[in-house]
Amino acid sequence: MGQVAWKALFLSLFDYKTEKYVIAKNKKVGILYRVVQLSVLAYLVGWVFVVKKGYQDTDTSLQSSVITKLKGVAFTNTSELGERLWDVADYVIPPQGESVFFVMTNLIVTPNQRQATCPEVGRTEPLGPQTPTKPGSASIPDALCHKDEDCLEGEAVVAGNGVKTGRCLKDRDSTRGTCEILAWCPVEKRSKPKKPLLGSAENFTVYIKNSIRFPKFKFSKMNVLATDNESYLKTCRYSAEHPYCPIFVLGNIVRWAGGNFQEMALGGGVIGIQIEWNCDLDKAPSECNPHYSFSRLDNKSAETSISSGYNFRFAKYYRDAEGVDYRTLIKAYGIRFDVMVNGKAGKFNIIPTVINISSGLALMGAGAFFCDLVLLYLIKKSNFYRGKKYEEVKSNSRKSLSSPTPNGNQSPDQLGGL
Numbered sequence: 469m470g471q472v473a474w475k476a477l478f479l480s481l482f483d484y485k486t487e488k489y490v491i492a493k494n495k496k497v498g499i500l501y502r503v504v505q506l507s508v509l510a511y512l513v514g515w516v517f518v519v520k521k522g523y524q525d526t527d528t529s530l531q532s533s534v535i536t537k538l539k540g541v542a543f544t545n546t547s548e549l550g551e552r553l554w555d556v557a558d559y560v561i562p563p564q565g566e567s568v569f570f571v572m573t574n575l576i577v578t579p580n581q582r583q584a585t586c587p588e589v590g591r592t593e594p595l596g597p598q599t600p601t602k603p604g605s606a607s608i609p610d611a612l613c614h615k616d617e618d619c620l621e622g623e624a625v626v627a628g629n630g631v632k633t634g635r636c637l638k639d640r641d642s643t644r645g646t647c648e649i650l651a652w653c654p655v656e657k658r659s660k661p662k663k664p665l666l667g668s669a670e671n672f673t674v675y676i677k678n679s680i681r682f683p684k685f686k687f688s689k690m691n692v693l694a695t696d697n698e699s700y701l702k703t704c705r706y707s708a709e710h711p712y713c714p715i716f717v718l719g720n721i722v723r724w725a726g727g728n729f730q731e732m733a734l735g736g737g738v739i740g741i742q743i744e745w746n747c748d749l750d751k752a753p754s755e756c757n758p759h760y761s762f763s764r765l766d767n768k769s770a771e772t773s774i775s776s777g778y779n780f781r782f783a784k785y786y787r788d789a790e791g792v793d794y795r796t797l798i799k800a801y802g803i804r805f806d807v808m809v810n811g812k813a814g815k816f817n818i819i820p821t822v823i824n825i826s827s828g829l830a831l832m833g834a835g836a837f838f839c840d841l842v843l844l845y846l847i848k849k850s851n852f853y854r855g856k857k858y859e860e861v862k863s864n865s866r867k868s869l870s871s872p873t874p875n876g877n878q879s880p881d882q883l884g885g886l
Contacts, residue, residue, distance in 0.1 A: 534807045
């Protein structure tokens with residue numbers, strides 16, 4: 469029995485199947501077939517060709533250049549710096565006008581630092597030759613000590629400002645002190661202003677010049693209005709009415725990103741400026757326009773966290789008449805702006821058009837296959853339809869081929885032998 473089954477399986481490899489079309493008078497299956505056809509047609513026309521523009525060749529390798537330039541001045545009067553006027557050379561870092569720029573809005577200044585020994589905690593007055601070191605409230609765990617042995621000489625203070633000298637500095641009535649260090653003294657202040665020093669930066673403006681190119685289609689454009697009016701860029705401000713004015717007010721950018729400028733200016737933050745170019749090159753070049761969106765990139769939900777905000781340190785160095793090096797340390801808080809450009813361009817091409825039409829026709833065939841499954845296996849008369857759709861034709865002997873049927877015609881089996 470097993471040999472017979474294997475033989476039948478082997479011989480079935482040489483069977484040939486040809487299509488036989490059967491018209492099934494079944495309204496339910498017929499309606500299902502038309503619904504599937506209409507669904508595939510709606511998908512092909514509506515989604516593939518209208519929404520996704522499947523008839524176009526696309527280029528996503530956008531080449532982009534961004535140049536930024538800020539404008540604005542601010543005036544401050546503080547005990548550390550006195551009266552001072554701030555311009556773009558002071559509060560913009562880096563000054564090269566790149567796609568990522570930082571606007572300083574608040575700062576902690578520690579002036580007149582020089583390399584000397586001092587406690588690893590907050591002294592604010594400059595140290596002179598006769599000024600005794602005096603420990604303050606310890607805020608760096610690695611700088612806490614009870615005796616000199618706790619301050620290993622030459623060891624750097626973890627999260628501190630210098631290197632331990634081997635001395636533990638304590639008040640007379642205190643059992644706990646802080647390690648003395650060799651560092652830039654006095655050490656940095658730790659108290660942050662309650663109001664942003666450069667809060668008026670809200671009215672500063674930034675000029676964002678963006679040039680783009682789609683190399684596949686050799687198409688280039690800028691986000692600046694093509695005009696001969698030299699005063700246009702000096703007077704315009706970006707808005708829905710002026711989409712080709714690349715002058716943005718910083719306060720508006722932060723507000724469009726869902727933030728409050730004065731709150732962000734106090735501790736810093738990060739704002740993303742997205743410029744998107746989605747160009748249909750089958751239309752006129754004037755229809756290819758930039759679309760701007762703004763978002764806050766730092767975790768604004770963690771404003772009470774110790775890691776919230778954005779800040780960094782830098783120093784300005786000088787030397788006095790006696791040749792001693794000094795520096796002014798600045799811990800800068802502010803808003804970093806990241807300009808990000810993306811986009812794609814599309815243009816008619818016969819190759820994607822043919823490919824998508826062929827895919828639609830294949831889906832039509834898949835719909836017919838699905839309806840066949842319903843007709844042959846899922847309805848009550850499936851056996852009847854299956855017998856009509858599939859017919860097995862076998863070869864007969866010559867005798868059967870020559871024998872006519874009672875009506876004088878050859879039988880279907882005889883025709884199959886032919």
